[in-house]
Amino acid sequence: xxxxxxxxxxxxxxxxxxxxxxxxxxxxxxxxxxxxxxxxxxxxxxxxxxxxxxxxxxxxxxxxxxxxxxxxxxxxxxxxxxxxxxxxxxxxxxxxxxxxxxxxxxxxxxxxxxxxxxxxxxxxxxxxxxxxxxxxxxxxxxxxxxxxxxxxxxxxxxxxxxxxxxxxxxxxxxxxxxxxxxxxxxxxxxxxxxxxxxxxxxxxxxxxxxxxxxxxxxxxxxxxxxxxxxxxxxxxxxxxxxxxxxxxxxx
Numbered sequence: 001x002x003x004x005x006x007x008x009x010x011x012x013x014x015x016x017x018x019x020x021x022x023x024x025x026x027x028x029x030x031x032x033x034x035x036x037x038x039x040x041x042x043x044x045x046x047x048x049x050x051x052x053x054x055x056x057x058x059x060x061x062x063x064x065x066x067x068x069x070x071x072x073x074x075x076x077x078x079x080x081x082x083x084x085x086x087x088x089x090x091x092x093x094x095x096x097x098x099x100x101x102x103x104x105x106x107x108x109x110x111x112x113x114x115x116x117x118x119x120x121x122x123x124x125x126x127x128x129x130x131x132x133x134x135x136x137x138x139x140x141x142x143x144x145x146x147x148x149x150x151x152x153x154x155x156x157x158x159x160x161x162x163x164x165x166x167x168x169x170x171x172x173x174x175x176x177x178x179x180x181x182x183x184x185x186x187x188x189x190x191x192x193x194x195x196x197x198x199x200x201x202x203x204x205x206x207x208x209x210x211x212x213x214x215x216x217x218x219x220x221x222x223x224x225x226x227x228x229x230x231x232x233x234x235x236x237x238x239x240x241x242x243x244x245x246x247x248x249x250x251x
Contacts, residue, residue: 001216001219001228001251002029003230003247004032004057004228005030005230005244006230008033008034009231009234010023016044017047020048024052026248027251028244030053031053031055032058032227036084041084041088045087054090056092057090057094057193057227058094059095060081060093060095061077061081062076063097064098064099065095065097065116066098066111068114070098074119075118078093078123081093082122082128092128093131094133094167095131097146099143100145112145116158116159116161119164120159123163124162124163129162129164130164131165133169133195136171136173138176140172140175140202147176149183153187157190165193165226167192167194167195168180168184168194168195169231170197171197171198171202174200180215181215184218185218193226194227195230196212196229196231197232197233198232203234204232204235204240219250
């Protein structure tokens with residue numbers, strides 16, 4: 001299992017170079033970030049080194065796919081992110097699809113489908129993957145358009161491109177009432193990345209509200225190369241370190 005640690009969650013306040021050294025010290029070789037501004041890009045460029053932790057994925061600046069009128073801006077943002085990804089040797093970009101615009105749902109679905117096809121034409125020649133992330137509307141993202149992983153899998157299949165995959169965030173799908181493990185087992189071929197967080201509080205307690213052990217064991221034995229990202233906020237430094245040591249056993 002390939003674990004990806006988000007240093008902005010686990011090592012808040014530390015310089016990136018020190019945070020990456022901490023990640024490597026726990027035995028992990030991947031990390032991920034949210035949006036990358038110019039200052040962080042410069043910092044990354046200076047501290048990434050051969051054999052050190054590698055950037056697994058990050059987000060472009062724009063997230064709106066469900067409105068055709070905003071596609072040109074989305075694609076411009078994607079082009080900028082592609083340049084960053086190539087420079088930083090990152091294989092994937094994370095996107096959401098946008099807030100519900102109030103237009104008919106079929107119209108918004110069609111816009112997403114068209115946007116993904118245009119994105120795929122941009123990403124395929126570069127060997128990059130775009131990861132579509134459904135979110136939960138119950139707690140964290142009221143009004144978001146894409147909440148159901150099955151609809152997300154359908155969008156991946158409709159895009160019909162190796163450059164388009166789903167980011168399955170277990171925390172979000174649990175809040176939407178899904179059987180996360182069953183969905184993952186049934187659609188593993190569509191998933192390019194995972195996110196984990198304690199349920200329901202998005203903290204380090206992966207083995208309490210929802211016990212992730214069966215899911216982790218499945219991922220470890222499945223042969224999937226999709227990174228398992230830790231997008232969670234530990235209750236404290238000690239709790240975060242305990243969790244990282246526990247997860248190292250699944251590598």
